[in-house]
Amino acid sequence: MKKIYFTAVCFMALFYTQLVTSQKFDQLDKNPTDISYLRQNKLEKPLVKVVYGRPQKTTNQVFGEQVPYGKIWRTGANEATEVKFYTAIKFGNKVIKPGTYILHTIPGEKEWTIILNSNTDTWGSFFYDQSKDVARIKVPVKKMEPLEVFSIGFKQSYDNTIMVLAWDTTRVDIPLKMNTELLAKI
Numbered sequence: 001m002k003k004i005y006f007t008a009v010c011f012m013a014l015f016y017t018q019l020v021t022s023q024k025f026d027q028l029d030k031n032p033t034d035i036s037y038l039r040q041n042k043l044e045k046p047l048v049k050v051v052y053g054r055p056q057k058t059t060n061q062v063f064g065e066q067v068p069y070g071k072i073w074r075t076g077a078n079e080a081t082e083v084k085f086y087t088a089i090k091f092g093n094k095v096i097k098p099g100t101y102i103l104h105t106i107p108g109e110k111e112w113t114i115i116l117n118s119n120t121d122t123w124g125s126f127f128y129d130q131s132k133d134v135a136r137i138k139v140p141v142k143k144m145e146p147l148e149v150f151s152i153g154f155k156q157s158y159d160n161t162i163m164v165l166a167w168d169t170t171r172v173d174i175p176l177k178m179n180t181e182l183l184a185k186i
Contacts (some may be wrong), residue, residue: 004142009038031055031077052117053077057148074124075105090177092137142171
């Protein structure tokens with residue numbers, strides 16, 4: 001009986017070891033997904049959530065080389081970047097209802113076109129459909145210190161909110177206006 005018990009324990013240990021060690025993680029995504037939140041405070045629901053892939057710099061100059069100028073870009077890596085607004089916002093001159101949108105951009109050397117699109121759950125910009133654009137604005141490019149990995153963050157003061165896109169030496173500020181008066185206009 002002891003031999004059977006010992007054999008069963010050894011077999012289970014061998015099986016478990018094989019199961020754990022056989023899982024390979026050498027194919028991990030080199031562009032991991034990240035989430036950036038804009039919150040008034042940590043106790044309340046967020047105002048904005050952005051889910052995006054974070055590509056790394058692979059060329060001397062990201063924009064114009066790794067990401068071409070003048071072409072639609074998924075604004076990150078892998079899946080198209082998703083932006084969820086939990087409240088009405090003003091994007092350019094247009095009031096945007098709460099909901100989930102895709103953030104596409106068209107990078108340029110001096111300015112970018114920023115696009116909110118309703119065609120969600122898409123891979124990159126391969127399925128971009130301009131007829132699904134909800135709003136478009138143009139914003140100037142700023143040059144700053146180099147950043148090796150694409151990042152999205154927020155700056156906020158009083159009723160002005162800026163979504164910042166940053167990679168290499170390029171920074172793009174996207175103005176978002178959040179105001180309770182906007183809720184009444186929807």
